[in-house]
Amino acid sequence: EHPKMSASQVKGVSTGTTILAVRFRGGVVIGSDSRASIGGEYVSSRVINKLVQVHDRIFCCMAGSLADAQAVTKMAKFQLSFLSIQMESPPLVKAAASVLKELCYRNKDELQAGFITAGWDKKKGPQVYTVSLGGMLVSQPFTIAGSGSTFIYGYVDAKYKPDMSREECMQFATNALALAMGRDNVSGGVIHLVVITEDKAEHVIVPGNKLPKFHDE
Amino acid sequence: MATASVLQARSAGFSFENCKRNALVEANATDLGLRVPTARKTGTTICGVVYKDGVVLGADTRATEGMIVADKNCSKIHYISPNIYCCGAGTAADTEMTTQIISSNLELHSLSTGRLPRVATANRMLKQMLFRYQGYIGAALVLGGVDCNGPHLYSIYPHGSTDKLPYVTMGSGSLAAMAVFEDRYMPDMEEEDAKRLVRDAIAGGIFNDLGSGSNIDLCVISKGKVDYLRPHDEANKKGVRAGSYKYKCGTTGVLTKAVTPLHTELVEETIQTMDTS
Secondary structure, eight states: OOOOOOOSSOOEEEEOEEEEEEEETTEEEEEEEOOOTTTTTTTSSOOOOEEEEETTTEEEEEEEBBHHHHHHHHHHHHHHHHHHHHHTTTTOHHHHHHHHHHHHHHHTTTEEEEEEEEEEETTTTTEEEOOOOOOOOOEEEEEEESGGGGEEEEHEEEHOOOOOOHHHHHHHHHHHHHHHHHOOOOSOOEEEEEEEEEOOOOEEEGGGGOOOOOOOO | OOOOOOOOOOOOOOOHHHHHHHHHHHHHHHHOOOOOOOOBBOOEEEEEEEEEOOEEEEEEEEEEETEEEEETTTEEEEEEEETEEEEEEEHHHHHHHHHHHHHHHHHHHHHHHTTTOOHHHHHHHEEEEEHTTTTTTTTTEEEEETTTTTEEEEEOTTSSSSSEEEEEETTTTTHHHEEEHHHHHOOSSOHHHHHHHHHHHHHHHHHHHOOOOOOOOEEEEEEEEEEEEEEOOOOOOOOOOOSSOOOOTSOOOOOOOOOOOOOOOOOOOOOOOOOOO
């Protein structure tokens, strides 16, 4: 598991963040909040989309320094489009995760960014990979990351079931993100979800006033 | 003995050699009795908004050096290309030079492609340069323009991250300006409404932030037209003195007067004609 990244340690604009990805029967759901902050004090953007499409059926979400994350994902997108042309087939999700891992690992002294990569490929179907701060690459059935993830470890451990349906999975992801956004000051805004299956990648936005409500004093 | 001089090939990229020395000097400055010179910052409120036909960029005009106003009417809206302008906050030298470098590169690029440059291109160039310098170039920019794909507005942070949004603010007065935007922004505004909104946002920064002040500059960019309004609003005109403190001629009585002419002798006279062709 990667260490909690406190917002004050990141120079410049930090994505603060709660991000997650969950595998369900036939696809993956990858989701994030939409807040970017400076020094944990000012919300520099309340609507940023941290879900980046690096290929047709592969998305990754950014955590950590926004500048570093944007630079790495742009590089990865470029490398993957080259790779897919060379191999004459869409890249494997593991390949995408590997590209990000290589960039994070080789430049670990300069970069402060972590990623979750999720997608669908023909070889292994839906997969979720997490690339941590220092460049560790691990495949998991579901994963959470970012500063807000610490508040929902208990929730996701209790509520996750393998082989959920698409609707159950989207509800699970929405609930988890809403709970984290409610307790973490550097996560908030709207929920961005992308549901990736063999046929398509669908982007769903849950606006702030439609977030699931829990016991709120 | 003749020493052979060797040309040392400069390594590519920024040389961070002096950063360690600077940190050491800064740490021991008080012991040595030195005051570390501060770079001139623009304090600043800058903002931009996308309206129906284009973008409106706005900026205040105060440049500060610590607690003193170094320039009461500096220009913070920089030219990038005929259809793209960029407001700069942060270190004045950094914003000035960065925008000039990218403007120059973009003109060459535009001549090479044979097309009007796109705002996304300027954004890419700026963010890649700022990321390369890892935040040491203190330039926070609001980039706006109109190209073949319509009006675009970007905010660019010193570490190299960018945001593409319909309204952005940067600088020390950005919180005050953003408060105005969050209250009154609407998509697809008319030009006059957009100009009024930007003017009010900058005014919010000028009157509530110590680092911003003086006048409000505006730049309205639409398809094929740029209105560079400097100043758009002289919000802080210097007051006119009500009374005159001049003493009337003859107020001071003259007791004695002695005139000593200074004799100067013409020693030499030469004429040099200058070629003014």
